[in-house]
Amino acid sequence: MKAMVLRAPNDVALEAVVEPKPGPNQVLVRVSHSGICGTDLKIYHGAIPVSYPRIMGHETVGVVAEGGDDRIPNGQRVIADPCLFCGICHACRAGRTSLCPNGGLVGRDSNGGFAEYLVAPRSHVFPLPDAIDSSMAPLIQVLTTCLHGQRMLNIFPSQSVVVMGLGVGGQLHVQLAKARGAHPVIGITRSAWKRRLAEQLGADVTLAGGPDAIQGVLDATGGRGADVVIESTGMVRSLSDAITMASLGGTLLLFGIITASDGALPLYQLYFKEITIVNGRAAKGEDFPASIDLVARGAVKLEPLITNTLPLAELESALDMVGSDAGDRMKIILQNN
Numbered sequence: 001m002k003a004m005v006l007r008a009p010n011d012v013a014l015e016a017v018v019e020p021k022p023g024p025n026q027v028l029v030r031v032s033h034s035g036i037c038g039t040d041l042k043i044y045h046g047a048i049p050v051s052y053p054r055i056m057g058h059e060t061v062g063v064v065a066e067g068g069d070d071r072i073p074n075g076q077r078v079i080a081d082p083c084l085f086c087g088i089c090h091a092c093r094a095g096r097t098s099l100c101p102n103g104g105l106v107g108r109d110s111n112g113g114f115a116e117y118l119v120a121p122r123s124h125v126f127p128l129p130d131a132i133d134s135s136m137a138p139l140i141q142v143l144t145t146c147l148h149g150q151r152m153l154n155i156f157p158s159q160s161v162v163v164m165g166l167g168v169g170g171q172l173h174v175q176l177a178k179a180r181g182a183h184p185v186i187g188i189t190r191s192a193w194k195r196r197l198a199e200q201l202g203a204d205v206t207l208a209g210g211p212d213a214i215q216g217v218l219d220a221t222g223g224r225g226a227d228v229v230i231e232s233t234g235m236v237r238s239l240s241d242a243i244t245m246a247s248l249g250g251t252l253l254l255f256g257i258i259t260a261s262d263g264a265l266p267l268y269q270l271y272f273k274e275i276t277i278v279n280g281r282a283a284k285g286e287d288f289p290a291s292i293d294l295v296a297r298g299a300v301k302l303e304p305l306i307t308n309t310l311p312l313a314e315l316e317s318a319l320d321m322v323g324s325d326a327g328d329r330m331k332i333i334l335q336n337n
Helices: 038-045 139-151 168-179 192-200 212-220 236-245 267-272 287-296 312-322
Strands: 002-008 011-016 026-035 059-066 077-080 117-121 125-127 161-164 185-188 205-207 226-231 246-254 276-279 306-311 331-335
Touching (some): 002 312, 026 077, 038 312, 125 287, 139 287, 161 168, 168 192, 168 226, 185 212, 192 205, 205 212, 212 236, 236 246, 236 267
Parallel strands (some): 161 226, 185 205, 226 246
Antiparallel strands (some): 002 011, 059 077
């Protein structure tokens, strides 16, 4: 089969490789579309180490070509859950499969979806209804991570929610918070284009990032601050602002991956406000049916987030686009077949 093979950092090329064969309790998926995210970019540059050669890609949609059963027959369109787990460790037995120390991520620890075919556990593929087009369905994997985080927050109607950073994840968080009845939902980013998009997708208020954003949140919440702040930038400075924006008894969701080992934070405010800090990591299988349902019912819209579609062979160009701030760009989808 054809696959985009990462041979070393910054060295990816289209190659002919052996087509994988499904084993017991596995299916072979003929991949139609795949999404690119920041994790792929970090693997590509070598910031996230992998063994080479490696086929990247963990946002994968396609058709079951072999290994189907009565639940998911051959020919069924599916999306694959890329989070692998052992099922027998302490975390798995507690239902926290996303934290399995023996697990891994498809496209990082095993070959992924930037290819014609992908092998996946039968338990890790979920059928897609006709209401969801394959060209946008890879974004559902991103949605599952947002839903997983918000399920830990238990947002309820009339709570004020701030989303800091309005990339793909931030735009999905805005929509999920609205679907849960939050009000007002406030989006923050320096990009005027992303603010307009968030407003189209349901944000009640949008603010430019920077010194005035904190006052803007106070103004929009009657001076109380936000009940929930979702930090989606992965920047320490943004986390510092999030603590200041939060209300007394507020909750922070650290959704953006912060890799810095130090930084200045208003730590006293964590104590004084009795702030709860929640970290969401990846997603669980149960998040896929719920996310699929949200999209099928139109509660969450994916199509406005897709700004570029490229053939699989142009993966390198697509990765360069992900790493660039130029242009009004959001999600990039690859057409595999």
